[in-house]
Amino acid sequence: MVAGLGEFTLRTGDGFGKPVLDESNGEELMHVQPSVAVVLGNRPVESPGTLYITSRKLIWLSDVDMAKGYAVDFLSISLHAVSRDPEAYSSPCIYTQIEVVEDEDDESDTESTEVLDLSKIREMRLVPSDSSQLDTLFDVFCEGAELNPEPVEEEEGESGHNWVFNADQMDVIGGVEEDAEWSISQSPTSVIGHSNGDEGLAQPMLELQINDQRFEDAEEMVHDSETKNH
Amino acid sequence: MLFFSYFKDLVGQEVTVELKNDLAIRGTLHSVDQYLNIKLENTRVVDQDKYPHMLSVRNCFIRGSVVRYVQLPPDGVDVDLLHDAARREARGG
Numbered sequence: 001m002v003a004g005l006g007e008f009t010l011r012t013g014d015g016f017g018k019p020v021l022d023e024s025n026g027e028e029l030m031h032v033q034p035s036v037a038v039v040l041g042n043r044p045v046e047s048p049g050t051l052y053i054t055s056r057k058l059i060w061l062s063d064v065d066m067a068k069g070y071a072v073d074f075l076s077i078s079l080h081a082v083s084r085d086p087e088a089y090s091s092p093c094i095y096t097q098i099e100v101v102e103d104e105d106d107e108s109d110t111e112s113t114e115v116l117d118l119s120k121i122r123e124m125r126l127v128p129s130d131s132s133q134l135d136t137l138f139d140v141f142c143e144g145a146e147l148n149p150e151p152v153e154e155e156e157g158e159s160g161h162n163w164v165f166n167a168d169q170m171d172v173i174g175g176v177e178e179d180a181e182w183s184i185s186q187s188p189t190s191v192i193g194h195s196n197g198d199e200g201l202a203q204p205m206l207e208l209q210i211n212d213q214r215f216e217d218a219e220e221m222v223h224d225s226e227t228k229n230h
Numbered sequence: 231m232l233f234f235s236y237f238k239d240l241v242g243q244e245v246t247v248e249l250k251n252d253l254a255i256r257g258t259l260h261s262v263d264q265y266l267n268i269k270l271e272n273t274r275v276v277d278q279d280k281y282p283h284m285l286s287v288r289n290c291f292i293r294g295s296v297v298r299y300v301q302l303p304p305d306g307v308d309v310d311l312l313h314d315a316a317r318r319e320a321r322g323g
């Protein structure tokens with residue numbers, strides 16, 4: 001796994017020149033978009049090419065230069081957006097920002113056209129010749145990003161990905177506890193001493209509240225004195 | 231999962247997301263997921279001189295792991311509620 005943008009030259013030898021994926025590790029091809037130009041940073045646009053979106057990364061392969069290709073892991077893509085503003089770029093495109101590992105010794109111009117260090121590229125635009133495909137591409141990018149969260153030790157909610165579009169949507173895995181907590185917090189004005197059903201904890205905590213004001217947050221003391229009279 | 235729940239309630243409000251690379255983006259919170267990936271609509275860059283390339287994009291997806299801050303509307307935050315909920319979560323309750 002490469003951090004940031006890198007070269008990608010592994011193509012299948014069957015003449016079609018598709019990218020070789022890491023299928024043994026579950027990498028799958030999600031979408032192919034032909035006729036896409038790529039713009040790395042401030043460099044001149046490169047085309048024609050084909051964009052391959054896999055479950056792990058973005059791959060752009062030149063249609064004319066079989067040795068030219070770029071790839072970036074979704075893990076390194078900080079944000080992506082549909083850019084239709086002609087002031088930002090002449091053609092509608094997908095704008096992406098790539099997370100770059102800062103090198104303390106690096107003083108050179110990161111956008112220099114002399115020596116191309118792909119790992120220092122921070123912005124990449126993908127310009128499909130068919131701009132009606134932009135929204136589809138944006139959605140596939142979202143899917144790819146969602147499939148690649150930061151690797152964590154343990155995850156609570158594994159069963160599917162749940163986007164919430166409005167506050168009414170509360171049917172999320174792992175969200176059940178959260179709902180209960182929000183509704184509880186509406187009633188008691190001071191939550192210190194109130195535990196979620198573990199009565200064994202309640203008594204000693206209540207005593208703490210009454211007898212040990214030094215355990216309160218400084219600002220809480222003001223609020224508590226106001227709300228205790230409720 | 232506390233802040234996932236919290237951001238759910240903020241959907242539809244104007245927020246400013248500041249990334250770890252110092253870029254600040256303002257927009258309407260469209261949706262948020264369990265990894266705190268954020269989708270914003272009607273976005274514009276806060277400091278346009280510094281980041282001219284982005285300007286205004288209609289919608290953008292921000293990876294949760296690159297967010298440094300999410301700046302909230304002052305009346306969109308009940309600080310006491312958040313305090314209490316965070317304290318409970320820290321206790322594992």
